[in-house]
Amino acid sequence: MRTRRLDKNIIFLVVILLVLVATSAIFFFAMRSDPVKEALSGDKLLKALVVLEDGGKPLSTHIIAFYPASKRAAMFDIPGETGLILDSLGRVDRIDAVFAERGIDAYKKELETLTGIEVPFYLTIRLDGFTRLADLLGGFNVFIPTPVDFTAENGTRVLLPSGAITLDGDKLRTYVTYADPSSDSAGDDDGAERRQRAVLAFFGALGDSAPGIFKSRYFPVIRSIVKCNVPDASLPELLAQLSNLDSERLVPQRVTGSYREVDGQSLLFPFYDGQLLKDIVRQTIAGLTSKDMTVQERIYALEILNGTKTQGLAHNTSELYQSFGYDVVRVGNAEGSEYDKTVIVDRIGNSSVAQAVAKVIQCENIQQTDVQPAEPGDYATEAVMDFTVILGKDFDGRYVR
Numbered sequence: 001m002r003t004r005r006l007d008k009n010i011i012f013l014v015v016i017l018l019v020l021v022a023t024s025a026i027f028f029f030a031m032r033s034d035p036v037k038e039a040l041s042g043d044k045l046l047k048a049l050v051v052l053e054d055g056g057k058p059l060s061t062h063i064i065a066f067y068p069a070s071k072r073a074a075m076f077d078i079p080g081e082t083g084l085i086l087d088s089l090g091r092v093d094r095i096d097a098v099f100a101e102r103g104i105d106a107y108k109k110e111l112e113t114l115t116g117i118e119v120p121f122y123l124t125i126r127l128d129g130f131t132r133l134a135d136l137l138g139g140f141n142v143f144i145p146t147p148v149d150f151t152a153e154n155g156t157r158v159l160l161p162s163g164a165i166t167l168d169g170d171k172l173r174t175y176v177t178y179a180d181p182s183s184d185s186a187g188d189d190d191g192a193e194r195r196q197r198a199v200l201a202f203f204g205a206l207g208d209s210a211p212g213i214f215k216s217r218y219f220p221v222i223r224s225i226v227k228c229n230v231p232d233a234s235l236p237e238l239l240a241q242l243s244n245l246d247s248e249r250l251v252p253q254r255v256t257g258s259y260r261e262v263d264g265q266s267l268l269f270p271f272y273d274g275q276l277l278k279d280i281v282r283q284t285i286a287g288l289t290s291k292d293m294t295v296q297e298r299i300y301a302l303e304i305l306n307g308t309k310t311q312g313l314a315h316n317t318s319e320l321y322q323s324f325g326y327d328v329v330r331v332g333n334a335e336g337s338e339y340d341k342t343v344i345v346d347r348i349g350n351s352s353v354a355q356a357v358a359k360v361i362q363c364e365n366i367q368q369t370d371v372q373p374a375e376p377g378d379y380a381t382e383a384v385m386d387f388t389v390i391l392g393k394d395f396d397g398r399y400v401r
Contacts, residue, residue, distance in 0.1 A: 035230055036237040039120055040068060045285065046241055047119045049108055050199055051099070052176070054127040058096045059176065060195035063111065063119055066245050067288040073245035074284045075200070077192055077254040078111060083267025084274070086110060094267055104227075114270075116278035117285070121238060122229055127176070129225035131169035133202060136218060137209055139166035140201035142175065142194075150181060172198065192254060200247045207243035214240060251299055251325040253280060271323070272398065280324055283359060290352070300353060300386040303330045307339030307390045310397075317361070317391060320398070324360050329384065339392035341365050342400045348386050357387050363400045 040046055046066045052059045058080050066073040080096035088098050088106045095114070099107040108122050125133070134140045141164065148160040158178045160171065167175055176195050206213065213219060214236040223235060230238055255277055257270040270277050302321055306314035318328040342361065346354040346368045354366050394400050 034234050034237060035120070036234050036241065040241070045288065046238075047117065047121070048238070048242065049111060049119045049122040051104065051107070051122065051124045052127065052130055052195065052199065053099070053124055054177075056100055058099050058107075059127060060192070060199065061096070061111070062196065062199055063115060063117075064242065064245070065117075065285050065288060066242060068241060068244065070288075071244055071246040071249075072288050073247075073250050074288060075196065075250055075252045076115065076281060076284075077196055077252060078114070079192065079255055079268055081266065081268050082114070082255055082257075083260070083262060083269045084110070084114065087113070092262055092267075094265065105229075114274060114277065115281045117281055123238075124227045125225060127173065130176075130198075130202070131173045133222065133225055134167060134172045134205075135169040136221060137202075137205040137213070139168050140172055140198060140205050141166050142197050142201050148178070148180075152178065152181075167198075167201075189254075193252070196252050200245075200250070203239075203243045203245060204247060206239055210240055210243055249298075253284065253323070253325050256319065256323040271320075276320070276323060279360075283324065283356070287356065299325065299327045300357070301327045301329045301384060302357070303332075303385045303388040304328055305332055305334040305388060305390045307334040307342075307392050308395070309338065313391055313395070313397065316397060317389065317395075321357075321360060321389070326357070334390050339390055340394065342392040342395045343367055343390045345369055345388040345390065347388065354387065357389070361389075361395065361398070361400055363389075363395075365400075 036046070046064075046068065048064050048066075050062045050064060061078040061080065063076040063078065064073060065076075078095065080094055082095045083092060084095055085092050086095065086098055088102050088110060095110060096107075098110050104122055104124055108119060112119055143164050144160055144162050147162040148158055151157050158174055160175060176191075176198050178191075180190055213222070219236065222239075223232060226235070226239070228235055228238065255268065255270055257268045259266050259268055261267075302318075304314045304318045304321065314331045314333070318331045321328055342363050342365060344354060344358045344363055344366045346366060349368060351366075354368075358364065358366055392400075
């Protein structure tokens, strides 16, 4: 009996020992693993949510998709007033209400549902910390197209020179928060662009200071300002990767839709119940990893012509293409009789880009033409157009059927 009891005790101790060894091994390898490197293994994209917050609410929200192999990136701006049926809140409201009421994790989940992609990482930075980072990194470099000089409603004078300038913390705060009194845009497009440039300037400043900044005594300060969902040891890798993106070749994109009044507030409801945004994100990310780098090498100029009797068709289609990041420089009516079939006219001889343009409306009819010299004063010439989209009777307003 004593021998049996002893055997049972030994077996029990051995089991406990094995559990402890297994747990220690799992913990050890978990500590050694780097989620950022794992996300990039297999030549994958790095996707991160970057939220600049002020007063417990998002001042700006961007989803960045970065392809390290080419340093190309896409940046999707999600306006806080985007209106949705929010599962986490159980009501229709602006999307940034989720951040204020449920926190960053619930907010990221709603954004993943909205865009149709998984975003593994997030970075949140408070405005006070953001301005402190500007001073720590020697200022953020931004380009201001026109000088800014006006007095705000509170009596504060807003004064920013034009050109490429370096903003310290105080000027950066003014840059990202001022409201232009001359702007009548419901969505504050100018403010959104400024905040987008400021976030890119932050990563640019990190890149200019790398790799020393990630190993210096200043990095704990950065770590205390930048909140994220990666271990402390992985944050330098995440920031280093994002600081490598080529902002010169980045085409910023923003949620587009129509504004409607709901419970006393103006909400931006995405076009086509959000499916358009998912299409934009999916096609943009596919372009990032494409072997043909010309697809997103620059912003391409389009001419949209209505070849039907449907009023407003070309104008609505221009908004569709602008949502995908194209520059629509002319909207008008096609000459001659009605067109039975929609056609994409390739004026630069780039079949890969032509296919991308055609894919937006699922058009398979692509034609090429020789570029003709521009006539003086003729704005809508082949010399300034990369592609012409002629809408036919087979176009239903969204797709070619």
